[in-house]
Amino acid sequence: MDYRLALRLAGSGNQRAWPRSGSHRRCACYRHRGRLGYAALIGLVALRIGNRRGPVVLAITACGERSFSCYLFQSVVFVALLSSYTLGPGETLGTAEVAVIALATWVVSVLLADLLRQAGVRGPAEVLLRRLTYRTAAR
Structure with a gap:
């Protein structure tokens, strides 16, 4: 190719x-x-x-299958670490430091998603969204 x-x-x-x-x-x-x-x-x-699925591909796939949970996890980490009204180091960090935080957060989210995959568990945000979407109407 x-x-x-x-x-x-x-x-x-x-x-x-x-x-x-x-x-x-x-x-x-x-x-x-x-x-x-x-x-x-x-x-x-x-x-x-192709169909060759090593551990890295499986972990990234697990993150994609639990993308809403990973997105929320990353958002919480970024708000907690980078906002001026929380811990606040985002005001003093440069681009390289923020990129390292972003990469580390992504790696942790992929590892957590892979642990959920190995346990056979869906992402918590996906489970909650399904419950809210498919619940029966109150009678």
């Missing part, structure tokens, strides 16, 4: 050196092209992996 097109599209969404004059649509078009490139790259990697 040829990954060059997907990599070129993925890299094209980050053009910051363009002059400010010009059409806003043109810039928006290039941002979307970058997003499409990342999606194409992920699709090509998924095709390459």
Whole structure:
């Protein structure tokens, strides 16, 4: 497979050196092209992996199956660690430090989702959402 097109599209969404004059649509078009490139790259990697499911792929799949719970977990961690009205270090941290916190939070959420997968348990947010959605009407 040829990954060059997907990599070129993925890299094209980050053009910051363009002059400010010009059409806003043109810039928006290039941002979307970058997003499409990342999606194409992920699709090509998924095709390459195929049915071979190692522990990393299984863990990321578990995170995807429990995506609402992982999203809520990450949101709570970010609010607790980065908001000025909670612990507050977000005001003094630089981009690199916040990126490390984000990556560590994502890794922890993937590990927690994998533990839930191994236990055969759905995510708590998904369970609650199903209960609220499919409950019978009060009589």
